[in-house]
Amino acid sequence: MFKVGFGFDVHRFSEDRKLILGGVEIPFEKGLLGHSDADVLIHAIIDAILGAMGxxxxxxLFPDTDMKYKDISSIVLLKEVSKLLKNKGMSIINIDTTIVAQKPKISPYTDEMKTNIAKALNIEKTQVNIKGKTTEGLGFEGREEGVSAYAIVLLHE
Structure with a gap:
């Protein structure tokens, strides 16, 4: 049986944080505000996987009221979700994602992001796709107030 999951996440920019997307630290004057490292891409992927798993x-799963997740790398959380997936006897066919940000441009970093995600999930890099989009100056992303990410995953049970 095949199962599809969809995930979404959004975080606002903050002056005193690092910008982490797909487990990659991206040089930028602002980072994303959140309890963990606020990696919107990984968070969207996690929600997509969890959704497909039901x-x-x-x-x-990782409440922001629990201090053990404070500033944690979202890659660590993704590895935990990978264990849940394996325990349920499910496997990933593919993941397709979109990061929405006016700035910074993410294309120079997508290959490393794919590598990080594939490694955390024990899948091939070719099973992960990452696209970057702007909103042509519209909305909160266009006003450079934050970043959002969308993910869809296909699982096999």
Whole structure:
């Protein structure tokens, strides 16, 4: 049986944080505000996987009220979700994602992001796709207030 999951995440920019997307630190004057490292791409992927598995969302699995997740790398959280996936006897066919940000441009970093995600999930890099989009200056992303990410995953059970 095949199962599809969809994930979304958004975080606002903050002056005193690093910008982490797909487990990659991207040089930029602002980072994303959140309890963990605020990696919107990984968070969207986690929610997509959890959705396809029929599980709760990222906030219930890794609550922001639990200090053990404070500033944690989202790659660590993705590895935990990978274990859940394996325990359920499910495997990833592919993941397709979109990062929405006016700035910075993410294309120079997508290859490293794919590598990080594939490694965390024990899949091939070719099973992960990452696209970057702007909103042509519209919305909060266009006003450079934050970043959002969308992910869809196809699982095999």
């Amino acid at each position: 599980e709760n969302d990222i906030g219930r």
